[in-house]
Amino acid sequence: MADKVKLFVNGQEVEVESGKNLIDAIGAVGIEIPHLCYHPALGADGNCRMCLVGIEDGRPPLVPACKTRAAEGMKVQLDTDKIKKIQRDIMELELINHPIDCPICDQAGECKLQDYYMKYDGQKSRMTVKPVLKAKKMDFGCGVVHDQERCVLCARCVRFTRLITKTGELGIVNRTDYARVNIFPGRPLANRYALNVVDLCPVGAMTSADFRFKQRSWFLTKSKGICRGCSKGCNIFIDHNREKYKDDVIYRFRPRLNEKVNGYFMCDAGRMTYKQENDNRLTVALLDGKETGLNEAVEALRRAVSQAKKIVCVISPNNSLEQMFAIQKFAANCNAAVSGYSDGYVIAGDGDDFLIQDDKSANRASFALLGIDASKAGFDAAVNGADLLICFQNDLSLSLTADALNALAGNCKLAYLGSNMDACAEKAAIALPVASATEDAGTLVNVDSILQQYAVAVVKNTPAFDMIHVVSQLGGEIKNCFEARAGLTAAVAALKGIDLEQVPGEGLALTVSEVPNVAA
């Protein structure tokens, strides 16, 4: 635990962490100091002047809280008339050249200027002269659209490209109120994390071309989730909404703070994986490509299982830990071989030293926990002579050539349980729809062996059954997620002593020292 210091805010004694700046330290105990340019991941810049506070100890009368460290006995003034007037004055100056186009601005509802105006300003405009006109809807590349007039020049985006991605595409050109954020001519944003500037922007200056004008932010339900774009498992917000007479649709993923996993950010590719939750879904059961009732299709697969001489269950590295366990149990019951072959999910060399991983699946680490073999040799041995191949969300078309997959589908009956109409589902003789990642709950273990959980975020008008339920209908002994978790803690050594119903929000590191609650 960090050292604590006692200081006074508006005369009231509070205990805060030492060494932190005043915004973070005092913010941690629930007292807000307004700020636009400061961001914990980007450090203090001190340009917005919104966080000016008074400190009674003989130092200059005003200091920026973002650049002032909390110290023992400090007397911080936030509620004096002087400070309140400064906050009001700074807000007035921020707004004189702002277009105040909230009705057509995507940021409305989650905009610092709006929030601070309501809380710290509230006065009528005294601007009787023409505002500064700047450029609008500039294409900055990577799906980032910039509005210079809405910009407050806090330089968060500029600092992001300099400090985090180290690509430096953005800069502030010109001085005085001609100053504006811009790219270099012909050199747009070109990094794989560019859309984070949209989240970082405290106002509506940076918008996402993908999200623009789709939804008002106050209509969105913001559910917690885990990104499936790669094995990092970045924590996300799933922003979704069920419009009247329509289905629940996801409009965007946004990064959610988890210091242990992804910090404040996520990659652009992961952010766009929300689309596969909406598009190209397998919503009905298919028998030889023809739509059929779910019960009929399940019955057909049950029959195939009972008649088959050699069955192979192909597990996906995107299956949750619970799903994998349920499928393993089912396979054992019907004497099936199990393979996790999924080489196609790995793009060697694609990862970087920040968040993006080579492995584009979310839960490969669980293969090791459950002893699932994912080798090509193991897969080849398993499918040799098999007459029924059941793919559980594993799109074999990624790992096998089209010819090899066709040959496989010709040699044996191909069944598929999944949420999307991918190439494997198209080839399958029997295809059963299951709930997608955002419609299901489960546990994932990321590349750094951090175990994280997610809950059901989206409920469709006609919900698909979750994978474990469908597997149980096929004859699996595990009926639901809870049974799977109970079974897992009993069966898997690395999970002994962990209560899978009580995993902390920031996840649990699966290392020897981090599994402390083993009954002695």
Add this chain to the structure above:
Amino acid sequence: MQVKLLSARFDIPDAHKIEVAKEHGAYATLDKVFAMQPEEVIELVKASGLRGRGGAGFPTGLKWSFLPKNIDKPVYLAVNSDESEPATFKDRYILVRDPHMLIEGIIICCYAIKSQAAYIYIRGEYTTQVKALQAAIDEAYAAGYLGESIAGRDYKLDVTVHRGAGAYVCGEETALLESIEGRKGQPRSKPPFPAVEGLYGCPTIINNVQSIASLPFILANGPDAYKAYGTEKSPGTHLFGISGLVKKPGMYELPLGLPILEVIDKVAGGLRDGRTLKGVIPGGSSTPVLTPEEAQTVTLDYESMAAHKTMFGSGGIVVLDDTVDMVKLVENLIYFYHHESCGQCTPCREGLGWMLKIVKKIIRGEGTTADIDLLTELCDNIEMKTVCVLSAACTMSTRSYLNKFRHEFEAYVSGGASSQTAM
């Protein structure tokens, strides 16, 4: 009234050349300097009472003593030659007429603060001056006064000239450092102060050209000879640039402490015939204006200026007579500071532009009394809320015109403005 301490060689033909300068005493103090300990040099400069000539008037020797002791990093000297404050034109004379006085001063200063690298940050528009200075530095290198062993001693010093790109704000010490480092000239937040963390993260002393150029006289003649001029708290002499509506505008070296009106009359030739005094800007455009009544009692020193709620500034005196339209002068003033705002802090970036538009509105005859009040309030709202004092330079001076010449603004508002011209 005029004296010739700093300007002693200004009128000697070819004094910018090293042979001529040496004939007349340049580099003669070095023997004495190198015989002293660096700390002794600092004490001597402290004893002389020399105050920074850039505008703030901070005691030079005291500034040097703020360097941390026992540092393992290099120490830098940055000579501020960005002379951009409107009405200020003193350093340019030193750079062209007697650059070797500056170089000698740099050697003295660097020896005292134990620095082996000095940067001269020179205003980009000073093309003649930068050529003269660079030629002098080249001569000094060739003559062995700069480089590996200075004047045959075991002491190394390199001097680099860095040209600015035309930003007034780069005269602010930390923006100057940013600019030398190759970045956009924007002031840094303080602390840390440059003496602790300055150029390239190392302890750095930043002095004005005239401060540094004053060192050879002080070292040659001792602190008492320097203190013989000026007042107790403002010792020495200053290069005053007197401009505006006087008969003999120009640069004059004067001891500090002289009555400002006497200087205007006797040194600068007085007002044009038939004109009356309307105001005096005492030390560059950013210093609050003085009314004729106030000017009666003002003397040219730091303490008298402070007592009259203005500043000594850079010694750039502007004399305003009854033909001057103060509202248009304020427009010109705000135009300059708005144009030169670095755009970093919200109040300065947005506020100065707003102020300029309000003044223009008043001049167009579309203003109201509320606009004058708003202008006055904006001065308060902007001032001292920013990283540096550029905005305060604009608001302090603007406020002085609004308070002392409000009737001229009101004349515009009520439609009775005169057809006077701005300076």
